[in-house]
Amino acid sequence: MKHEHTELCAQLQSELPDYLDGEARAEICRAIETHLADCDDCRVVVDTLKKTITLYRNAPCEDVPQDVHARLVRVLSLVSTNDERINE
Amino acid sequence: MDNDSELVHAAQNGDQRAFAQLVEKYEARVYNLARKMMRDPQDAEDVLQETFISVFRHLKDFQGDASFSTWLYRIATNASLMKLRGRKTPPLSLDAPVEMDDAGALPREIVDWGITPEEALLSGEVRAQMDAAVDALPESLRAVFVLRDIEGLSVQETADVLSISVPNVKTRLHRARLMLRENLSEYFKRAK
Numbered sequence: 001m002k003h004e005h006t007e008l009c010a011q012l013q014s015e016l017p018d019y020l021d022g023e024a025r026a027e028i029c030r031a032i033e034t035h036l037a038d039c040d041d042c043r044v045v046v047d048t049l050k051k052t053i054t055l056y057r058n059a060p061c062e063d064v065p066q067d068v069h070a071r072l073v074r075v076l077s078l079v080s081t082n083d084e085r086i087n088e
Numbered sequence: 089m090d091n092d093s094e095l096v097h098a099a100q101n102g103d104q105r106a107f108a109q110l111v112e113k114y115e116a117r118v119y120n121l122a123r124k125m126m127r128d129p130q131d132a133e134d135v136l137q138e139t140f141i142s143v144f145r146h147l148k149d150f151q152g153d154a155s156f157s158t159w160l161y162r163i164a165t166n167a168s169l170m171k172l173r174g175r176k177t178p179p180l181s182l183d184a185p186v187e188m189d190d191a192g193a194l195p196r197e198i199v200d201w202g203i204t205p206e207e208a209l210l211s212g213e214v215r216a217q218m219d220a221a222v223d224a225l226p227e228s229l230r231a232v233f234v235l236r237d238i239e240g241l242s243v244q245e246t247a248d249v250l251s252i253s254v255p256n257v258k259t260r261l262h263r264a265r266l267m268l269r270e271n272l273s274e275y276f277k278r279a280k
């Protein structure tokens with residue numbers, strides 16, 4: 001394992017969730033950024049974590065294929081007719 | 089009529105066009121959620137159908153104390169989880185504490201990807217790898233990640249949909265992101 005696990009690195013790991021969601025307090029953010037400036041490993045981890053989040057957030061939403069949509073509409077109309085018959 | 093509560097109210101009173109509008113408005117979201125939760129496209133389609141059949145049948149019981157979309161996401165997520173559970177040994181309950189053993193939570197793959205997310209998203213192969221990485225997540229983490237980072241719900245909304253606490257959402261979300269980062273880092277290292 002290339003990553004040498006120092007105490008500071010461990011502390012950064014535990015503060016990452018709030019930091020990534022922009023919820024860490026200002027002094028924690030500063031401490032994290034100071035550490036990132038001189039720890040290559042943590043910088044790569046934080047950078048690739050941010051990229052991971054960005055990738056999924058920006059991935060396009062799939063359209064519903066036409067045939068899937070058509071079958072959904074048909075099923076719902078069957079259910080609606082069927083339920084009405086039962087309720088009569 | 090375009091706001092949810094008006095549409096829901098009309099649909100509750102038997103207005104079929106209002107119900108059809110709700111389906112139109114949300115089917116892509118539900119389908120996208122189901123596609124990310126289920127490996128098999130046929131299962132995703134089943135989840136889509138079961139979700140809207142359930143919405144149709146239970147809309148009269150919907151009180152409007154939660155938002156319609158939260159209620160809908162809850163039905164769709166439960167339909168996905170039930171389908172997943174039907175074919176495997178039961179997973180841990182969503183309320184069970186996440187095992188945050190340090191070994192699993194520590195980053196292993198320390199490699200610069202050498203690609204921006206914008207460039208990466210242009211590649212069909214990368215998108216397939218992203219889907220495979222989500223598929224590989226344990227279900228209880230996958231549901232949290234899909235709702236929060238793919239569907240874009242807030243942490244609070246995700247907690248409401250899954251009926252778990254906000255800290256629980258945060259823990260699971262972080263764990264999921266770490267696992268996905270490992271998976272994608274291995275991929276980009278190989279692809280380099």
Ligand SMILES: [Zn+2]
Pocket residue numbers: 008009012035039041042043
């Ligand atoms: Zn470090």
